[in-house]
Each structure stands twice: as C-alpha cells, then as structure tokens.
C-alpha cells in the first residue's frame with residue numbers, strides 16, 4: 001500500500017492529476033528510501049536547515065533595533081519595533097495566547113533583540129532559543145510571543161525595502177491564496193453539525209472543506225470531548241453526499257485514534273475521497289503516525305503541535321507525514337515554518353500551514369503561503385473576524401469564489417488604525 005501512496009503523492013506533486021489532487025506546483029523528486037530498508041537521507045534537509053531564509057541581501061546598511069514594545073488594550077496585543085534610523089514595524093499578536101504569555105515576551109525575548117541588526121533575523125531567531133535557556137519553553141509558550149516579534153520585524157523590514165513579507169522570505173508563487181473552510185463542531189450531533197458546516201461553506205463560497213472526526217486527543221474519556229456516538233461514521237459519507245464530488249474534503253481527528261482505529265477511519269475517508277487525514281494519532285507518536293501512513297493511501301497531514309525543527313526533519317525523512325502543517329504562530333514565526341516547508345519540498349511533499357483563528361492570523365497566513373514553492377492547493381481559513389482595526393489598500397481581503405488576494409503593500413501590507421494603537425499601553 002505504501003508504494004501506492006508514494007505514487008499518489010509523487011504524481012500529484014508533478015501536477016498530473018491536479019484536478020482531483022489539489023497540490024500546487026512543486027518540482028522536487030521524492031527521495032524516500034525503501035520501506036523494508038529505511039535509511040533516511042538527511043543530507044538535503046540539513047543543508048536546508050543551515051541556509052538563511054530572510055533575504056538579507058536586500059538591505060545594504062544595518063537596521064539596528066532601538067525599541068521593541070508590547071502594547072496592550074484589554075486583550076488586544078500589538079508589537080511595535082523601531083530602528084535607530086526611524087523605521088517602524090507593527091504586528092498584531094495572538095491575543096488568546098498572549099494573555100498568558102506576555103511575561104515571556106517582556107522578560108525572555110524583548111531584551112535580546114535590542115541593539116541587534118534586524119538583517120540578521122535568521123540568526124537572531126536561532127540564538128534567542130539559547131538566550132536565557134529559552135529552548136526549555138519550546139512550543140506555543142515561546143513560539144507565539146516570538147512570532148509576534150518576528151512579524152513586527154518583517155513588517156519594518158518590508159517597509160524599509162518596499163516589499164511585502166512574502167518577498168523577504170522567498171519569491172511570490174501565489175499572489176492569491178485558495179482557502180479551505182476549517183470547521184469545528186465535533187461535540188455536536190450530526191444534523192446540527194451539518195447545518196453549521198453548510199452555513200460556514202456558504203459564507204465564504206468555499207471550494208474545500210475540513211471536518212472534525214473522532215474526539216480530541218487520545219484517551220479522552222469525557223463524552224463531551226468525544227462527541228456523539230457514531231458521529232464520525234455517519235458524517236463522513238454525509239458530507240460527501242451533501243457537497244458533491246467537486247468539493248475537496250479533508251478530515252482532522254486531532255490525535256484521537258489508536259493506530260488500528262486510525263486505519264479503520266482512514267479507509268472510510270479513502271472510500272469517500274477525502275484528500276488528507278490530519279493528526280490521525282497523537283501528534284508526538286512519530287512511529288505510530290508512520291505506521292498509519294504506511295497502510296493508508298490517503299496522505300497523512302500534521303504539524304500544528306510540532307515544536308521542533310528536528311521533529312519535522314524526522315517526520316519528513318521517514319515519511320511519517322505526507323503533508324506538513326507548521327503553525328507560523330505556535331512554531332515561532334515564518335522563518336522557522338519556511339524551513340519546514342522547504343524540507344518537505346526536498347522530499348516532494350506539500351505544505352499547508354495550520355492557522356489559528358482571530359486577530360490577523362489570516363493575514364500572516366496569506367503572506368506565508370504566497371512565498372511557498374510547495375503549497376498545497378487549499379489553505380486553512382477560519383474567517384476574517386478580528387478585533388484589530390486596520391485598513392488594507394491593496395486587497396479587499398474577501399474570499400471571492402474561495403480565493404483571497406494577498407496584500408502587495410510593503411511589510412504586512414496593512415495599516416493598523418492609529419487611534420486603535422493609541423488605546424494601547426506599553427506592557
């Protein structure tokens with residue numbers, strides 16, 4: 001079965017069956033060793049990990065960071081960075097996380113960046129993991145505040161260079177991003193789930209859709225978390241029947257299943273032509289993830305909880321995952337997430353980032369995807385709802401037939417309302 005799956009990925013990446021398998025352009029040849037004699041070749045991946053992502057060559061003179069501030073108004077967090085020469089950048093943080101994590105920002109990250117040359121962004125992101133032994137906080141605790149800082153620096157550097165963020169971390173491959181509607185509702189009965197899913201799909205005229213299957217994380221005995229009995233087995237065929245053969249469908253079990261159960265549900269997803277199965281077993285069960293992937297032909301996707309570049313390195317080289325989904329906030333920014341994407345590309349695998357809802361997550365998702373050479377066709381999207389007040393002159397930020405234009409202005413391409421900023425106080 002594994003050979004079939006590899007042919008499936010390989011053919012899809014080559015673009016031969018793009019209509020049914022939504023992978024964007026990606027020219028690399030898969031380099032996966034034989035299943036019976038696995039000797040993963042890490043050479044290319046280690047080369048990628050050493051190469052800088054940020055295009056330092058765009059800047060001829062140093063851009064020294066003079067101040068880096070965290071601003072707060074109720075649960076809205078902004079990060080403002082200023083250079084000694086008067087350049088300024090601003091980002092909207094992940095409010096849901098920063099409510100708990102702001103002391104990590106102010107105590108463990110902010111002091112490191114002062115007086116540093118922002119052109120060394122790759123190196124700074126690497127070294128800040130060592131500063132004050134920050135690597136011990138790896139994961140969302142460090143990743144979210146660090147990403148907030150990185151996005152502000154990228155915004156500033158984009159304004160200095162007159163280029164959007166995508167051009168600072170790669171080349172623009174996707175001026176528009178095709179989105180898939182990510183839905184929740186795993187705790188609700190099937191009829192109620194279906195009504196909510198139909199509403200979400202209609203709101204953005206989505207051409208692709210992700211549903212939740214199973215419960216939430218392995219071993220959950222709480223019925224509220226597991227959801228109604230038989231929901232998964234009922235909803236998989238029903239979603240296909242309801243939306244028809246043209247709808248691209250994905251499923252996410254958030255690490256709910258054992259290997260055997262994941263294989264059982266995976267085969268049902270295959271029967272109804274779903275196009276990836278996300279986190280079939282708990283995210284840090286690497287061997288078990290691969291065991292599931294070895295049996296199934298449906299690509300296994302994952303990465304939203306992964307916090308280690310070396311974790312991704314293993315999952316890619318050992319074919320545990322066929323699609324990588326780093327979260328640009330949780331994983332500590334776009335530079336680290338891009339390294340994951342490029343490692344995946346070296347093995348002929350696509351990337352589609354995990355996206356957290358709220359604030360400006362959709363905006364950062366679009367900039368990141370715009371520069372992905374191996375983007376999956378559709379990308380996670382949870383709507384444009386945000387508490388951040390801003391204006392964008394270069395994109396309506398609307399989903400038109402499931403497509404959103406990426407802003408082309410410098411940096412993040414949006415102007416956060418000055419009156420809104422003024423309501424914030426320095427933390």
Ligand SMILES: [Mg+2]
Nearest residue numbers: 252254278304
């Ligand atoms: Mg997920």
